[in-house]
Amino acid sequence: MNDLHTLPKAELHLHIEGTLEPELAFELAAKNGVVLPHESVEELRRQYDFEDLSSFLALYYATMAVLRDASDFERLTRAYLERAAAQGLRHVDVFFDPQAHTVRGVALGTVIDGIRAALDAARAELGLTSTLLLCFLRDRPAAEAGQLFDSLGEQLPRIDGIGLDSAEVGHPPALFEEVYARARAAGLHVVAHAGEEAGPEYVREALDVLRVERVDHGIQCLQDPELVDRLVAEQVPLTVCPLSNVRLRVVDTLADHPVLDMLERGLLVTVNSDDPAYFGGYVGDVFQGLRDALGLTDEQAAALARNSVDASFAGTERRREIHAEITEWEGRRAPGRTGSARPGPR
Numbered sequence: 001m002n003d004l005h006t007l008p009k010a011e012l013h014l015h016i017e018g019t020l021e022p023e024l025a026f027e028l029a030a031k032n033g034v035v036l037p038h039e040s041v042e043e044l045r046r047q048y049d050f051e052d053l054s055s056f057l058a059l060y061y062a063t064m065a066v067l068r069d070a071s072d073f074e075r076l077t078r079a080y081l082e083r084a085a086a087q088g089l090r091h092v093d094v095f096f097d098p099q100a101h102t103v104r105g106v107a108l109g110t111v112i113d114g115i116r117a118a119l120d121a122a123r124a125e126l127g128l129t130s131t132l133l134l135c136f137l138r139d140r141p142a143a144e145a146g147q148l149f150d151s152l153g154e155q156l157p158r159i160d161g162i163g164l165d166s167a168e169v170g171h172p173p174a175l176f177e178e179v180y181a182r183a184r185a186a187g188l189h190v191v192a193h194a195g196e197e198a199g200p201e202y203v204r205e206a207l208d209v210l211r212v213e214r215v216d217h218g219i220q221c222l223q224d225p226e227l228v229d230r231l232v233a234e235q236v237p238l239t240v241c242p243l244s245n246v247r248l249r250v251v252d253t254l255a256d257h258p259v260l261d262m263l264e265r266g267l268l269v270t271v272n273s274d275d276p277a278y279f280g281g282y283v284g285d286v287f288q289g290l291r292d293a294l295g296l297t298d299e300q301a302a303a304l305a306r307n308s309v310d311a312s313f314a315g316t317e318r319r320r321e322i323h324a325e326i327t328e329w330e331g332r333r334a335p336g337r338t339g340s341a342r343p344g345p346r
């Protein structure tokens with residue numbers, strides 16, 4: 001078996017605010033004079049026992065109050081990129097939640113300046129490429145999403161696409177039809193969370209009304225065999241987040257997670273971390289978790305990594321480079337590995 005942390009891979013479902021580790025949260029709180037309602041790092045970590053998506057989101061939004069200036073967003077993003085690069089990450093499409101910051105009086109330009117500075121540095125220093133996707137909060141009014149899009153101005157060329165996140169049930173994709181049409185007309189990539197907690201009809205709406213290029217999560221499609229057939233036929237990428245699904249009680253345990261069945265079924269699944277600081281691991285840890293719980297083979301891991309590259313918003317040449325690296329990884333023979341490869345003639 002090869003080391004999954006060295007497998008070259010892309011991550012397509014990553015909320016940058018969800019990479020805020022408690023240690024950094026406390027450091028930034030002290031710097032910015034923000035009082036966190038937790039006594040210590042350990043006490044904050046003890047809160048990471050979630051009932052569902054909403055209970056997680058309450059802590060996620062409250063803790064990000066420590067992010068105030070561009071340098072905070074830059075530090076946050078740098079810390080994520082360094083950790084993920086050490087786990088084989090070669091490309092990432094990064095989500096951020098601007099409304100969660102502008103409601104607190106932090107300007108959109110400040111948020112983007114900080115995140116972009118770190119993304120640019122990682123490209124130069126780590127060879128790690130990226131795109132930036134602005135998410136609308138679906139539990140806030142669709143009109144507010146429209147106003148945010150209108151107000152982008154000089155920030156528009158600094159984002160690569162849009163997404164839709166936050167509390168899902170009761171906030172169906174179709175509410176956001178208009179702003180998605182405008183984003184598509186502006187040449188942006190479009191994705192949306194659908195079928196995380198809500199049913200297959202949300203996945204259908206994301207495809208038919210928002211015309212998304214990928215579906216984030218999407219695992220509730222499994223309730224609807226016809227939808228599964230369609231997703232296979234159209235090879236719609238699904239950005240599945242196994243550790244997140246367990247922590248938010250969408251799936252009981254990692255050993256029960258359907259991601260490898262989905263792969264075998266021909267769905268274009270990718271494996272991602274979602275909010276790694278809260279859900280127990282970065283993208284390499286997710287692959288390792290699947291190995292420990294489900295016996296993920298090198299072949300399955302490489303297939304998932306190839307899917308992540310194919311479904312990413314990296315450019316054609318970059319995708320080709322990462323594919324070549326995956327092929328090289330597959331050709332490695334770790335000590336004790338069994339399989340079809342035989343030692344060459346002596």
Ligand SMILES: Nc1ncnc2[nH]cnc12
Nearest residue numbers: 015165166167193274275
């Ligand atoms: N898993 C998730 N689902 C919806 N919104 C989110 N925002 C951050 N993580 C999320």
Ligand SMILES: [Zn+2]
Nearest residue numbers: 015165193274
């Ligand atoms: Zn998510």
